[in-house]
Amino acid sequence: MKRQEIKSILNAVFPIADDAVMAYSLHSGRPRPCGAATDPDLADLVDRLVKGGMSDVEREQACVRLLRDEHAMELLADRIRDGGTSVE
């Protein structure tokens, strides 16, 4: 399956929330986290996921929570892109 096809499918099934679209950064062209930053639980979850150390089960449970919040997905994407990993 081609990259663009997968992207189209995902965009169809998981439309980006309107406020997330509005929050696109003019500087980077990437969606910036807004809602997730105000939710300490989700922000903490993203931090712990990115920093590593979670078990497989914990990671899967974290994914279930993250999928419920588009902003959390954006936050996770940004944290990974910004090199927040320390798992080596």
Add this chain to the structure above:
Amino acid sequence: MIPPFIVSRSNHLAQGTYAEDVELVRRCLENDSAAISTLHVTYYRRMVEKLLYMRIPEPQAEDVVADVWSDLFTGRGDDGEPLLARYAGKSSLSHWLGRVVRNRLLDIRRRQSHQVNIEPSNERTFRVDVEHRDFQLKATIIKALKMAFDTCEPTAVVMLRLVYVHGVNQREVARVWGWHESKMSRYLSRSMAFIRDETMRRVQEVDPGLKVGWDDILSVCLHDDVNRMLDEGTPESIEASRPRLSMGVAQESRRGSSGGPEES
């Protein structure tokens, strides 16, 4: 004299991987008899066989291909643009023609299924009915896709979205999970294969007689206002067939985990 649409279309044909196909199409559009003959010899029977592979009786397959073949050069509708002019070289000509005949078959079947509702004095009702059914078909496809994602492992969905929607480098995502990049690549491929198979299965459950290919599903995702469809009601037949399935992939990453995703 070459019609304007041929010139404009030809200028837009890609000159990449399928350059030979593009060149053949260009010559056909310019009524080069040798090229048209080559096209016929190379692809006509393949188009028929494509439909035979879909278990369409040969006489009907021949009719459909003959219909498409005519449109390749004369077009349909008011603009008279040959169907062949729409080939942009983004895929092989063989693949493209295969999709054309399959889509034509779907069109014919849809029309046939709607014809039983035609009453001479009620054309407007018929048109609304066709639009409604078409909309329902697309909504069914999107709902099936959504449910396929629901049954997929959450880890896979998160990874897919990170990589393909948010544009995060696959290597960086793999590092967060402590995976090798190749392992993640295989995992994502298997996940998308699962999504494809599960979606097709659910669509077939709704209407076993419906011949919808994966390309048709992709087409709906690419061209329609699918989000609007998601706001519509879910067909009951799909809802009824909604057991959570085990994807059977990436078990290696799920040590200690069993069954579907757990709520936290």
